Amino acid sequence: MRRVFGCGKIPWLQLALAGLIVWLAQASLIQTDATAQRPNNTGTVVIERPPLRFIKDPNPAFSAVAVDSDSNMLVVADENLFQIMEYDRRDSTPARATLTEPKRVISGTNTKAEMICGVYIDPKTKEIYALNGDTQSWMPVFSTDARGNANPSRYLNIPGHPFQMAVDEEKQLIYMSIQSDNKIEVYRKQASGVEKPVRTIEGNDTQLEDPHGIAIDFKNNLIYVSNFGNGRVEGGRTGPTYGKFDAPSITVYPLNASGNTKPLRIIEGPATLMNWPSHMAFHEDRQELFVANDADSSILVFRATDQGNAAPIRVIKGPKTGIKHPPGIALDAKLGELYVASIGVPSVTVFPVTANGDVAPLRVIRSAPAGAVGLMIGNPGAVGYDSKRQQILVPN
Amino acid sequence: MHDVRYDEVHDEIVVPVPYAEAILTFRGGADGQEGPIRIIQGPKTGQVGSRLDVDPIHNEIFVPTSTSILVYPREANGDTAPIRIIKGPDTQLRRAQSIAVDPINNIIAVGLNSDFGSEGPATEEAQEKGAILLFNRTDNGNVKPRAVIRGDKSGIIRINQMQVYPPKKLIVVAQPGIHDHMEPEGAFLGVWSYDDNGDVPPRWKLPVGPRTTLKKPFGVALNPKDKEVIISDMRQNGVLVFSVPEIF
Numbered sequence: 001m002r003r004v005f006g007c008g009k010i011p012w013l014q015l016a017l018a019g020l021i022v023w024l025a026q027a028s029l030i031q032t033d034a035t036a037q038r039p040n041n042t043g044t045v046v047i048e049r050p051p052l053r054f055i056k057d058p059n060p061a062f063s064a065v066a067v068d069s070d071s072n073m074l075v076v077a078d079e080n081l082f083q084i085m086e087y088d089r090r091d092s093t094p095a096r097a098t099l100t101e102p103k104r105v106i107s108g109t110n111t112k113a114e115m116i117c118g119v120y121i122d123p124k125t126k127e128i129y130a131l132n133g134d135t136q137s138w139m140p141v142f143s144t145d146a147r148g149n150a151n152p153s154r155y156l157n158i159p160g161h162p163f164q165m166a167v168d169e170e171k172q173l174i175y176m177s178i179q180s181d182n183k184i185e186v187y188r189k190q191a192s193g194v195e196k197p198v199r200t201i202e203g204n205d206t207q208l209e210d211p212h213g214i215a216i217d218f219k220n221n222l223i224y225v226s227n228f229g230n231g232r233v234e235g236g237r238t239g240p241t242y243g244k245f246d247a248p249s250i251t252v253y254p255l256n257a258s259g260n261t262k263p264l265r266i267i268e269g270p271a272t273l274m275n276w277p278s279h280m281a282f283h284e285d286r287q288e289l290f291v292a293n294d295a296d297s298s299i300l301v302f303r304a305t306d307q308g309n310a311a312p313i314r315v316i317k318g319p320k321t322g323i324k325h326p327p328g329i330a331l332d333a334k335l336g337e338l339y340v341a342s343i344g345v346p347s348v349t350v351f352p353v354t355a356n357g358d359v360a361p362l363r364v365i366r367s368a369p370a371g372a373v374g375l376m377i378g379n380p381g382a383v384g385y386d387s388k389r390q391q392i393l394v395p396n
Numbered sequence: 397m398h399d400v401r402y403d404e405v406h407d408e409i410v411v412p413v414p415y416a417e418a419i420l421t422f423r424g425g426a427d428g429q430e431g432p433i434r435i436i437q438g439p440k441t442g443q444v445g446s447r448l449d450v451d452p453i454h455n456e457i458f459v460p461t462s463t464s465i466l467v468y469p470r471e472a473n474g475d476t477a478p479i480r481i482i483k484g485p486d487t488q489l490r491r492a493q494s495i496a497v498d499p500i501n502n503i504i505a506v507g508l509n510s511d512f513g514s515e516g517p518a519t520e521e522a523q524e525k526g527a528i529l530l531f532n533r534t535d536n537g538n539v540k541p542r543a544v545i546r547g548d549k550s551g552i553i554r555i556n557q558m559q560v561y562p563p564k565k566l567i568v569v570a571q572p573g574i575h576d577h578m579e580p581e582g583a584f585l586g587v588w589s590y591d592d593n594g595d596v597p598p599r600w601k602l603p604v605g606p607r608t609t610l611k612k613p614f615g616v617a618l619n620p621k622d623k624e625v626i627i628s629d630m631r632q633n634g635v636l637v638f639s640v641p642e643i644f
Contacts, residue, residue, distance in 0.1 A: 044599060045600045047602050050607060051637055051638050052637050054609065054636050055634050056635075057634070114578055137516050241442065241443055242440075243413070243418050243441075244416065380629070381556065381615060382447070383617045383628035387402065388402075392626055392635055393409065395400045
């Protein structure tokens, strides 16, 4: 960075001065126009006309997936069209078919489900839990009858921006990562309304840095959390609060951790290949941790005991896999299958848990014609215009 | 990431990273996983919020942080303290979320956020609607805004991204309405003048509805050359480009 800044200093100055002259000239020419007059000196001129151009992805963008092999339920969250879609987990879209129709779709303004970044299927009731990552502060729960613009059976207010949930069915607790506040919150599974969490893991010692994925090893009572590495040092009374960039990591905590708890160990470093490590799933029998590695379009598999700059033991990546920017994964440990939700292509891909390298999936469930590519616009909170290149810039 | 600004004078893209409290500057033509050419971040920098604007003439970056406006040197790199701070009870800065700077007429427009109307827990912010505050570009310390646009006639619930158009002294804002209503009534893209003050309606507005197809405008950018207003719409998950010659 220093090289670019140093070498570019003089050309930048020239460029800046040239640009400044052009900019000021334009402004002064138009400035002769009078200050805007209030139309009709009274109210508002309402402009109702269609847009000249409309950039929008017509297809779903899958952000999360959950599977229940007892009921053959496969539930997928669509962050583009704001849908929760249920498929049969055995579905496989034939190559010549346009798409596979879901068994049901939950979507609409009554649902309290919008930018859905996490889904969970209750193994007993088969209710669907949906986690809003942004724009809505709710975790709605839907019955097996819910369809269309359905009201949730109940909903819980989640302050901040959660990303994934992991459920302790024995203790009836939901663990969730809160990316905006660098914390893990634990709620009663049946909590609703504005009920508070029963426990929170947060503080500078936790080394939680933009936490995204969360998975639990119930055999060894451990919580695994994936972090993007966007850190915030909370100053409190001792100093300023400020930010820092760290490498992506996976931090590990005792299952009963609370408060400002140091991680037991950290997986971090260039050998890990992590780049936006998102949803995670833990395979207890194999003692393996599966990570959806969004920005690298890959799935990484680590040993449960890995620590430090550990290389993954398997990597699923490449053109044959059909994986493109995967935020979501789910494991069916009973049948030995891994489900991957990609946001860059409108499909869910299914692999054996032992898959490694550039391998074709066992099955593909497509929600759009083959070859469709996602625009990957998600909650465009702003927009910019590059006048030099005549390009629209869309942050997500 | 909730803001992006293109600095056409220096051909740079500037973005805030709120979770890492950083301001990143990229080459204008940056692509892929290319790194930034400058990063403002660290203990002296402090917290920088989620939106910003760039003054390419006086080489400054303006950042709203809820109760303050921080001003940094545009060319700063590393841990840099703000060179000016607008803050204090007289400023009326509460939940300041968005900002736009006019380096020609020396104006700062600030948008205030609000939880007004939300179904969430009752909060202090839920009692008060958002607003647009105008300051002088060089203001510093506990200064009163030169104008406050707020009230029922204004239609402002909260302000997301905003722009200014210096040649006509206009403020162009995305007003997405009640935050947890998915398709809120009364959301619009609104245009006010620097001369407006008090509870005044926008001079022009593009409302949500079937004609415009807008549902929840979150972001706005201007293309004066082609007399276009570019709007990012959260509920549409898309970008809409309108011809609006009236305001240019």
